[in-house]
Amino acid sequence: MKSAIVRPEINIQKTATIITSYEEIVQALLAQKEKNQGYTIAIECYPVTNETLILEKIIHPLNPELIISSNELFINSTELTKKIKDNLTDDRIFGLMSHHVFKNFIDEKQFKSVSDALNEKRSQGELSIIYGVGASLLENVDLIIYVDLARWEIQKRYRSGEYNNWQAENAGEDSLKMIKRGYFFEWPIADRYKREITNKIDYLLDIHDETDPKLIKYSEYMSGLKEVIAQPFSLVPFFDPGIWGGTWMQKTFGVGQEEKNLAWSFNGVPEENSLLLNFSGISIEIPANNLIFNFGEELLGARTFGRFGHEFPIRFNFLDTMDGQNLSLQVHPKVDYAQEKFGVTYTQDESYYVLEAKNDAVVYIGVNNGVEKEALIDALKEAEKGEVSFDDEKYIYRHPMKKHDHYSIPSGTIHSSGKDSVILEISATPNRFTFKLWDWDRVDFDGLPRPVNIDHGQPNIDIYKNQDWVEKELVNPFITIAKGEGWLEEKTGLHETEFIETRRHTFNQKVHHENHGSVNVLNLVEGKEALVTSPTGEFEPYRIQYAQTFIIPATIESYDIEPYGASLGETIKTMKAFVR
Template sequence: MSFMFNPYPYDDPNAVNHICFDPELKKTVSADSLASAKRLTARILEQLSRSPRCIVALDGYITAPILQFKGLLSLQLAQNGISFEEISTQQLFLDSDTLYENFLPYLPEDKSTDPVLLYGSRYEGGYESLMKADEIEKLSSELKSFSESGKGVLILYGYGSLIDTLRRYCTLKLFIDMTQKRTILNIRQGMFTNLGSTKPMPVNQILRRSYYIDFEVVAEFRGKLICNGQIDYYIAGDNPDKMKMLPLTTMKALFETMIGYPLRCRPVYLEGVWGGFYVKRLRNLPEEMKNCAWVFDLIPMEVSIAADIETMELEFPFYCFVQVIGPKLMGKKPAEKFNGYFPIRFNYDDTFHSSGNMSIQVHPNGDYIKGNNELGRQDESYYMVVTGQEAKTYCGFHEDADVEEFIEKARRAEIYGEGFDHDKYVYSEPSVAGQQFLIPAGTIHASGRNQVILEIGSLTIGSYTYKMYDYMRKDLDGNLRPIHTFHGDKVLRRDFKESWVKANLIQKPRVIREGTGFEETIVGQHDLIYFSLRNVRFFEKYEDETTDRFHVLVLVEGEKCLIRSLTNPDRCFEQNYLDMVIVPAGFGPYEVINKGVGKVTIHKTLLKEGFENE
């Protein structure tokens, strides 16, 4: 799953990476919006001392405070007696009706197969395909003319200001970025309607188009600008009053420094109809939260990564971090294999002391979703972190289940609201803490109530959870939750039944490595899934090493550990219970030290040997 339609507005203050950064480079970072505008003005004055003209381009990610920054810059220019003109890119975009027609193949509107219009196909057309060619040419001519004979400053602002056709005339180029959580919250507050759109739309349809079209276009555009050195300044824009501006060289140097450390992302917390209370209490989440159903702890397209350099905190979209430094973070082969995307996603599902199970659901195979421009199948796994009384996990069908009858009853539930006994068809196992379930594409499955699971899955960019049955349950807004039997029926593996599940998907741990005071076991690995799931149990410490692949370590039993480099012990991360930490590829030999009492367990995920051939 990769859609975050309703994140809770909370920034976890504990999810910060403490980085030792070059103090001289830190001085080049502007601490807030006014300081950023003043520093940019000084740069413009410097440019005007050499030339009579300067074109400044202000571009940004979806919902970025471009107008606010332009306003601050305008005030500073006026105070310094600098004449300026302004041009917006708004007129470049195709009209709403044309965009709607162009996107119909990517956002079909068949409610018989997609009741709430959730699904779609990832757009790969690029920025200029959303624009009018004649308007681009017209604006390009204006910029060319100013670059040859204009005087003073021209501010070009808005989405797409830095497309290739326009960027070549710009003197100073800035990109204002946003974390995905803040972007979604801004959309929900009415601050964005979709690129080029002038028609009102329900928020969920704005978000649907954003995920398949707008976010894809702008995120790819951002990556190219940064990786190709095509901007002068990067601005972290989540807080309009505290926009921090970095020269691109400083940003890249910071990222290079960060991958020398074990790293944790900043999670996103979401409420849900089946949400529980374990994580809410553990992490002291706001009392006002109804519950905590999901913790997006390492879903690459959704979370952020924050670095604390002395007294200054900088936060970046994790996907931007991966775009810039991916091969060094993941390893060269993983970066090539997965087209620059971080290949595994991690989150917690919390039903502890909740009102019910997650939905009975299924995910598609590669053939089914590659037509939507996805990179591959959606496989998952559940690791039982905490289990309460009567907790159970659904996985596969009973041996004697009539699967066609199950599908027919699921359809009747969807169409007529007729509930049925899902336990008659879907096999379940009592959940035990430390147990690993593998869930390859096509497996019917669900987490039962009264447990916290660590969910680990393969790379998917869109949302491809097909709910087959949801107990006739309403969502937090009082609407009946949608069911997706049309798609679910097409991808469901009828042959994944109890005996096969027990033999393949619920495995007995097998020891692969032992040392003084520690033992590493494989708790889940299968030919259908390209990553390996391990447990490392120890009293005092153990040693490990990354070379060509990253590790993700989760402290699933114990209070606190220290993860640190054996060659440079200052490069470390203090990990608390349930913290999820990436040890970058190339980090080299490292040790994990138990800072609490008793025996601890680290859940370790890495790409399998030979993953690049799968």
């Protein structure tokens, strides 16, 4: 059952014709060409696709008369980077969100030249192929193949040193800067275009596993994707090591054994994660945010979609410090600061739900009573110089934590998870805006100090969030909502300034859930197994296991969860989040 967490698949009932080798893909495209005199194929690639592989395995075997890289359509990398300098900024981590479109960067002379060349080959009855980012911008193409890529894979490629950002010659650059360029410029512009051309795409090509390609008609893929919003499902998580990481996920999920540790699991973050659609035993991997782009209102619910649009607002992930170290001391921006400085519409309010804890683990949250902001900032800045250490015991409130505690952490709250714990982080989705204030005088795996952002953090620290305020407002704010024979429902947060509400159910028999007019995100936080069922039979029973995050689309208005398998006769717990 570990595969249900590590590589969860979504069974698709509708059939699809999927081509599963490069040789067969080439033959299928040649057959298309034979039906037409003069034929142009556009292979549209998401940024950081392995275009060399596509050339070698698909384009060259097709033996086209003309091969064009879409890079020829655009201004050069130096000129483009100058145009987006305000979005990139000089900061290593933070930029300003781009609202550009690909057409803003076209070289008009080159664009016309390429278009004329394609028209000429068409008139001669020849096969032409244009490939890369923006390949389908040209109007005179007959077939569009879209090569998609999930962001977790993109980030791994940035780190490899073998790939450039789009229209940048920067392979091997600091991966944090490459991710910044992706987050603030590359991904928004590519996602915007992908949504624009959805109805024009003929085929989807999945080469997340480059040895196992899959080509599917886009209409069949979209029919399968639509089935996802009518059933519970899980995302494919992204496990990542970190300097403070622990060993719990390696032991519990059997993953990342080759890594020094695992710090994060992004297991409920559609913008980071992927989906595995199982068409009769053949799995297609896609970015999970494609579901929001195409079926956002059905997935989120009308109220939530009206507020957030094509963004999934709830985020679940794990922070593993078991046998590891403390997270950095940090703060998240207030919403007005996030809007003004970074061009995003909402901020990263969050919470810590304690899945596991040992050895007197603590959470750092707020400041000690009597701490003044000026003194705090002075001490942090002195520590940043590296000459003295920051006296966390003097300034920061620490609270002992135990299994199943829950701490709300609205923006402006200084916080950190201490060592020897596993945290289910339930938060708003913006994930780029963590201002580190102090990192315990350590360096990262690369030997460099991790970025500290005191200048950003200072205007966002709420100094009134001291021990007294924190204990009253943020620590275990449990309220009983309802109870019955064998079950208890509690509201556990989040704070009134946060838009997410969380409910914990403790039960030893079937318990009924309503979706509160919103998408629901859940995790089995206690118990080995559970079963999610529909009171009306609208979806197949869905089996989950301990620590598995799963999503209930808003199309499912009510559902039941009960102990199952190894948990029969036991009391188990789920945590549920929805938009108020």
